[in-house]
């Protein structure tokens with residue numbers, strides 16, 4: 001097995017919200033975080049807003065349709081922390097490594113995420129109920 005580096009940092013923390021328009025003022029006006037941008041991520045059927053905090057970001061995720069994974073999440077658990085994204089290199093290699101070691105994955109190969117990054121979600125069943133995202137910026 002090829003040896004790969006550890007994850008580099010927390011890239012962002014994903015937070016499920018019903019409406020970015022309704023939630024954003026808390027982050028910009030009260031927490032005084034800087035809005036980096038808003039975009040649609042079609043692979044996840046969400047609109048996302050990124051807020052800068054030091055080296056990391058907060059990602060607000062608003063569902064764009066009823067069958068978006070974020071709609072399902074909000075229906076089951078309400079708004080709140082959804083996932084933690086780790087910045088990695090060689091995402092495909094890392095996913096293969098996890099798979100070989102019996103870690104359950106939601107995505108066995110990367111999909112396109114926000115900012116055109118390659119992303120893949122690990123299954124919370126393998127991570128004490130936490131949804132982790134691997135994220136590789138090109």
Ligand code: ZN
Pocket residue numbers: 012013014059083085133
């Ligand atoms: Zn994310």
